[in-house]
Amino acid sequence: MRIFLDTADTAVIRKHWDTGLIDGVTTNPTLMMKAGRNVDDVYQEIKDIGVTDISMEVVGSGADMINEGLRLHKTFGQCATIKVPMTKEGLLACRTLFGEGINVNVTLIFSAAQAILAAKAGAKYVSPFVGRVDDNSFDGIELIDQISDIYTIQNIRKTEILAASVRDVKTVSDSFASGAHVVTIAPPVFPQLFYHVLTDHGLY
Numbered sequence: 001m002r003i004f005l006d007t008a009d010t011a012v013i014r015k016h017w018d019t020g021l022i023d024g025v026t027t028n029p030t031l032m033m034k035a036g037r038n039v040d041d042v043y044q045e046i047k048d049i050g051v052t053d054i055s056m057e058v059v060g061s062g063a064d065m066i067n068e069g070l071r072l073h074k075t076f077g078q079c080a081t082i083k084v085p086m087t088k089e090g091l092l093a094c095r096t097l098f099g100e101g102i103n104v105n106v107t108l109i110f111s112a113a114q115a116i117l118a119a120k121a122g123a124k125y126v127s128p129f130v131g132r133v134d135d136n137s138f139d140g141i142e143l144i145d146q147i148s149d150i151y152t153i154q155n156i157r158k159t160e161i162l163a164a165s166v167r168d169v170k171t172v173s174d175s176f177a178s179g180a181h182v183v184t185i186a187p188p189v190f191p192q193l194f195y196h197v198l199t200d201h202g203l204y
Contacts, residue, residue: 004162013051024051127164
């Protein structure tokens with residue numbers, strides 16, 4: 001069971017990293033824009049904090065994603081997990097980067113079929129968007145169940161399920177219970193994992 005923070009705010013990452021309970025960080029271009037800094041500088045600071053698994057999203061054509069993925073891996077080493085979209089070009093990039101020994105996170109997963117293709121392309125992680133699935137009248141936790149069942153039946157061990165778009169404590173627990181290996185959460189959700197009203201009552 002691993003918990004990642006979904007943010008590019010290095011001050012927040014440092015604060016929660018010091019708990020010893022955070023295992024990695026996921027980022028995306030929107031989060032990077034909010035940070036308002038040079039992207040490589042942000043990645044370097046996250047690495048310097050001690051984070052050993054940083055999802056770094058790449059965009060553009062298949063060739064663009066491959067070239068940027070290779071550059072990021074050369075610059076930041078094994079802590080760089082290259083994040084690509086669930087598209088034909090994204091999977092081409094995944095397969096190529098996997099062949100170079102680079103970890104890849106295939107994001108924007110909304111179906112079990114997509115998770116199957118991502119695993120075949122060599123993904124280290126598949127990222128089903130639990131909250132967004134729920135927003136569209138489907139069951140995000142059921143999607144994790146389906147992917148987990150398929151991976152177990154087919155003995156897929158190299159690809160892990162990274163539950164994304166997780167917005168509350170219950171979904172964190174439900175995601176792990178349904179077979180997610182990793183859950184990535186926005187920083188405000190992490191402190192909420194510590195608390196329960198009955199624990200508070202027991203302290204006073």
